[in-house]
Amino acid sequence: MRKNILTSICIGLLAGSLSGCLQDKGYTDLINAEGAQPIVSIFGGDGGNKVLGVDFSDKAIATTLFNVNLGSPQKLTQDITVTIGVNPDLLKGTSYELLPTSTYTIPATQLTIKAGTRDVPFVVNLTTSKIDLKKSYALPLTITGANGAIIASNLKDAVFAxxxxxxxAGKYQSTGKFDHPTAGPRDINREKTLTTIDATTSETEFADLGSAATMQLTVNADNTVKLVPGGTASAATVQFGVNTYDPATKTFTLSYKYAGAGGDRVITETIKKK
Structure with a gap:
C-alpha cells in the first residue's frame, strides 16, 4: 500500500528540485478567466519530488501515484488525452538509480480525462519483492503530451523515490528487563519502530538506551534471529539463549548482554508488533 508521502509541490526531497510552482493567483486566474486555454498538470501536492513508501510483496500492487488535472474556465465537452512517460533526465544530479522495468508495469501511459470531468488517476503496478532494498531507486515521470490542451510546464514532472x-517494518511494543550489575534491574516498556534494512533485516533501538544506540535484527529461514549492535550500542554485545521471531504473533523474543564496569548488562525483551 502507499504510505508516508513526504513533500510539497515546490520543496523537493531529491537533489535538483523542479523549478518554482504556479502562484496561487495565477492558478485562480487560469480557472476563472474567460477564454483561458485548457491546461493539464499533475495535481496539487502529488507533483514534484517525494518518497513513496510501499510494503514488501511478491504480488503486483496497484498504486495510484497522482491525478492528472484539467484546468479550464468550464468543464469541457470533449475528452482530453494525456500521455505520461518515464523521464530519466529528472534523476540527473541525484543519488537515485532509475527503477528497473522488471519491478513495475504501467497499465496505461495514455490517460483520458472524460468530457465533463477534471481528473484522471495515474497508476503503477509495483512488484516490490523484485526491488533490491540495498539500492536507492526512483521513478521519474513527465506529462509528455496532451491532445486538446496545453501542458503546465512547471507542474508536469513527478519523481518518486x-x-x-x-x-x-512498523510500530512495536517492547517489554522486558534490563539487569544492571550495580544499579539493579529496571523494566523495559516502550514503543519501538522497526525500519527496513533489507528483506530480512530491520533496525530498531537497542534495549532502552535511546535512539543513538541501535541494533539490527535479521530473521533467518528457521525464524531464529541474529542481532548486530550499531550506533553507540556496545560492539561487544552477544546473544544468549534462544532468540526468535514468531510470524504468527509478529513477536521478537530476544536475550542479549554486553560487558561493562561491574559486570554484564543483561537484557531480555519481547518486541511485539502493534
Missing part, C-alpha cells in the same frame, strides 16, 4: 518496507 521508492522506499520498500519489509514485512517486519
Amino acid at each position: 521508492i522506499k520498500v518496507n519489509n514485512i517486519y
Whole structure:
C-alpha cells in the first residue's frame, strides 16, 4: 500500500528540485478567466519530488501515484488525452538509480480525462519483492503530451523515490528487563519502530538506551534471529539463549548482554508488533 508521502509541490526531497510552482493567483486566474486555454498538470501536492513508501510483496500492487488535472474556465465537452512517460533526465544530479522495468508495469501511459470531468488517476503496478532494498531507486515521470490542451510546464514532472518496507517494518511494543550489575534491574516498556534494512533485516533501538544506540535484527529461514549492535550500542554485545521471531504473533523474543564496569548488562525483551 502507499504510505508516508513526504513533500510539497515546490520543496523537493531529491537533489535538483523542479523549478518554482504556479502562484496561487495565477492558478485562480487560469480557472476563472474567460477564454483561458485548457491546461493539464499533475495535481496539487502529488507533483514534484517525494518518497513513496510501499510494503514488501511478491504480488503486483496497484498504486495510484497522482491525478492528472484539467484546468479550464468550464468543464469541457470533449475528452482530453494525456500521455505520461518515464523521464530519466529528472534523476540527473541525484543519488537515485532509475527503477528497473522488471519491478513495475504501467497499465496505461495514455490517460483520458472524460468530457465533463477534471481528473484522471495515474497508476503503477509495483512488484516490490523484485526491488533490491540495498539500492536507492526512483521513478521519474513527465506529462509528455496532451491532445486538446496545453501542458503546465512547471507542474508536469513527478519523481518518486521508492522506499520498500519489509514485512517486519512498523510500530512495536517492547517489554522486558534490563539487569544492571550495580544499579539493579529496571523494566523495559516502550514503543519501538522497526525500519527496513533489507528483506530480512530491520533496525530498531537497542534495549532502552535511546535512539543513538541501535541494533539490527535479521530473521533467518528457521525464524531464529541474529542481532548486530550499531550506533553507540556496545560492539561487544552477544546473544544468549534462544532468540526468535514468531510470524504468527509478529513477536521478537530476544536475550542479549554486553560487558561493562561491574559486570554484564543483561537484557531480555519481547518486541511485539502493534
